Amino acid sequence: MFKRKRDSDTQLNDDNNNNAISSSGNNNQDNQDHQQLACNDTAQTSVIDVENPKLFRQCTDPLEWNLIKYRDMRSTHARRAFGRVLYPPQRMLLERLSCALEDRYHFCFPNQKKCVPFVCAYNNSACDGQILAVGDEAKRITLLRTDVGNSIDYQDYHVSFGAHTNAVLTLKWSNDDTSLLSGSADGRVRLWDTESRACAATFMGHSSSLRSIDWHPTNPNLLVSSSMDGSFMMWDLRHKQIKVHKDKLDVPGLDAPVYGPIKITKHAHEMSNYKGSTMKENIHKKPPHSVTSAMFMPNYEDRIITSGSHDGTIKIWDCRAGRDAKSIVHYNYDGDSNRPRGIADMRLDHSGTRLFSLCMDGSVNLHYLTNITRPAVRFTDPDYTISSFFVKISISHDDRFLIAGSSSNTVFAWEIDRPEAPTVKYTGHKREVGSVSWCQQRYQFASCSDDGCVRVWDFDVENDPADGYEPSDEE
Numbered sequence: 001m002f003k004r005k006r007d008s009d010t011q012l013n014d015d016n017n018n019n020a021i022s023s024s025g026n027n028n029q030d031n032q033d034h035q036q037l038a039c040n041d042t043a044q045t046s047v048i049d050v051e052n053p054k055l056f057r058q059c060t061d062p063l064e065w066n067l068i069k070y071r072d073m074r075s076t077h078a079r080r081a082f083g084r085v086l087y088p089p090q091r092m093l094l095e096r097l098s099c100a101l102e103d104r105y106h107f108c109f110p111n112q113k114k115c116v117p118f119v120c121a122y123n124n125s126a127c128d129g130q131i132l133a134v135g136d137e138a139k140r141i142t143l144l145r146t147d148v149g150n151s152i153d154y155q156d157y158h159v160s161f162g163a164h165t166n167a168v169l170t171l172k173w174s175n176d177d178t179s180l181l182s183g184s185a186d187g188r189v190r191l192w193d194t195e196s197r198a199c200a201a202t203f204m205g206h207s208s209s210l211r212s213i214d215w216h217p218t219n220p221n222l223l224v225s226s227s228m229d230g231s232f233m234m235w236d237l238r239h240k241q242i243k244v245h246k247d248k249l250d251v252p253g254l255d256a257p258v259y260g261p262i263k264i265t266k267h268a269h270e271m272s273n274y275k276g277s278t279m280k281e282n283i284h285k286k287p288p289h290s291v292t293s294a295m296f297m298p299n300y301e302d303r304i305i306t307s308g309s310h311d312g313t314i315k316i317w318d319c320r321a322g323r324d325a326k327s328i329v330h331y332n333y334d335g336d337s338n339r340p341r342g343i344a345d346m347r348l349d350h351s352g353t354r355l356f357s358l359c360m361d362g363s364v365n366l367h368y369l370t371n372i373t374r375p376a377v378r379f380t381d382p383d384y385t386i387s388s389f390f391v392k393i394s395i396s397h398d399d400r401f402l403i404a405g406s407s408s409n410t411v412f413a414w415e416i417d418r419p420e421a422p423t424v425k426y427t428g429h430k431r432e433v434g435s436v437s438w439c440q441q442r443y444q445f446a447s448c449s450d451d452g453c454v455r456v457w458d459f460d461v462e463n464d465p466a467d468g469y470e471p472s473d474e475e
Contacts, residue, residue: 090400093443094413094424096459102149103456107136114452118169118390119435122446123194126177129397129441133180134454135168141182141192146444146456161197163190169390172213174220181223183210189225189235190256199256204244205233205264211389214295217352224296224304230288232268232306233261234319265317265325269308292343292389297369298352307343307357309389314343314357314372331372333359345392349399358393358404362386364414379414381423390434397440405433411447411457426457 107115116137123131130147145157164184172181179200180192189203189210208229216222223235240260268291289310297303297316304317304325316329333341345358355367362384365375384406391405395416402414411426411433431450438445444458 091415091418091421091424094401094415097426097443097445097457098459099426099428099455099457100149102151103146103458105134105144105150105454105456107134107138107142107452107454109138116450116452117435117448117454118167119171119392120437120446120448120454121171121173121435122437122439123173123177124175124440129439130444131177132437132446132454132456133171133173134448135163135171135182135184137167139164139166139168139184141168141171141180143194144454146439146446146458159197163192163199164188166209170210170213172215174215175217179220181213181215183213183225185209187227187229189213189223201237202256202258203235203261204242204258205261206231211290212293212295216296216301217298219301222296222301224294226268226291226294226306228288228290229266230268230270230291231264231266232291232294232304233265234263234304235259236262263319263321263325265319268306268315268317268325269311269313290389293346295346295348298348305346305355307346309342309344312341312343312359314346314355314367316372329372331367331374333357333365333375342389344386344389347393347395349395350397351399354399356393356395356402358386358391360386360389364393364402364404366416366419377419379419381412383408383410383425384412384423388432388434391432392435394436394438394445396438396443396445401438403436403438403445405436405447407432409433409449411436411445428455429453 107117109115117134118137119135121133122129123133127145128147130145132144132146134142134144136142139162140160141163142160143158145154148154148157150158163182164186166185168182168184170183174180178194180194181189182192183189187204187206187208187210189206190199191201191203192198193200203223203225206225206227206229208227211226211228213223213225216224221237223237224232225235226232237259240262242258242260244258267288269289289308291306292309293305293307295305297305302318302320304319305314306317307314312333314331314333315327317325318328319325333343342360343357344360347356348354349356353369355369355372357365357367359365362380364379366377366379367375379402384404385408387407391407393402393404395402400416402416404412406412409427409429409431411429413424413426415421426447429447429449429451430453433447433449435448436445444456446454446456448454
């Protein structure tokens with residue numbers, strides 16, 4: 001522990017050091033073998049040799065500080081120290097999140113058999129961002145008010161309606177929360193008015209289950225979707241409305257306008273690097289490989305980021321009108337096994353500068369969009385496993401925390417600024433945890449599991465160790 005120096009003492013030491021350096025010259029400065037750094041803390045005065053990397057880093061790296069150290073350094077250096085912005089450690093917030101009994105929602109078929117919720121997604125701002133949309137195996141979309149709980153007294157706050165002719169696999173809210181996109185195993189995307197719960201549009205073109213859908217960040221007319229049929233498609237609400245016989249639409253959405261894609265990119269992630277084979281031969285030999293995620297690149301209307309389920313590749317596509325989509329940047333992740341590993345999910349942070357990808361080898365990679373050809377940070381845990389492409393990740397509203405579902409029945413959480421810190425684990429689910437979603441207004445998140453339960457994790461006065469966070473072995 002180290003004692004804070006007074007400003008007068010620091011100034012005096014700086015003057016003495018400057019005089020010594022000026023008298024010895026530049027050559028003597030290079031020969032100093034034991035330069036020492038005075039560090040600030042709250043117990044006693046000491047010095048640290050810069051040749052000891054671990055101690056030097058603990059003194060100069062804000063990511064290594066605990067809350068007391070942060071508070072002390074913040075009072076001395078204001079918002080910056082050693083050239084870095086000072087952020088307080090937030091692990092204590094993660095450890096306070098737990099799931100109370102009234103925050104568990106069990107899904108069932110009409111015959112009372114267990115129903116699997118596949119996807120959950122929080123809205124952006126309405127009702128303090130505490131409206132949770134859930135898509136399930138029973139073809140329904142359920143809107144839950146997570147600020148009231150599951151008591152029968154609040155049943156009027158929760159609504160459910162039929163949405164597709166097969167399971168609902170992906171959901172996406174509009175920026176103003178007035179609309180909700182849903183993708184289904186029936187191969188269709190539908191647009192819903194969240195107030196009336198009426199279908200406003202149907203998008204037809206995919207031949208297999210949907211894997212992801214995304215709005216353009218600033219243009220509400222543009223959409224992109226990806227599917228297990230190996231393609232991603234772009235849609236525009238201003239163009240390509242088509243006529244379809246009503247008997248082919250089924251219900252719901254019978255009277256809603258139907259749109260076709262404005263651009264189709266098939267076989268987006270087929271592998272053509274096998275010896276003695278071409279891409280065309282591979283396409284005819286095997287069914288197409290899924291495009292697990294597709295999203296708009298920030299500040300562009302004609303560039304799409306996609307990931308593949310088989311080749312482990314992230315691609316950026318140039319989708320300008322009048323030409324076929326062309327891959328202009330790609331990154332192939334081989335992992336530790338030296339063979340392609342699929343990518344289950346991707347997310348952009350709220351600044352639009354960092355891309356997170358969930359890999360099937362049990363790691364999450366962080367890429368900066370300025371250079372996606374190599375990951376900047378890798379998040380791992382010895383206990384983290386993933387064996388399904390239905391497992392998802394989510395980022396908190398302030399870009400501080402990352403959570404991921406897992407095949408080990410647990411939700412894992414990392415501090416994004418401290419990737420080497422021990423993870424926080426949330427136990428309670430009985431089967432694989434698939435979709436997870438952070439609330440966009442507060443520290444609250446939801447998780448879906450194959451046990452038929454959706455859990456909402458929020459602050460609670462008393463954490464139940466059996467249904468809350470699980471300390472890591474390193475704690």
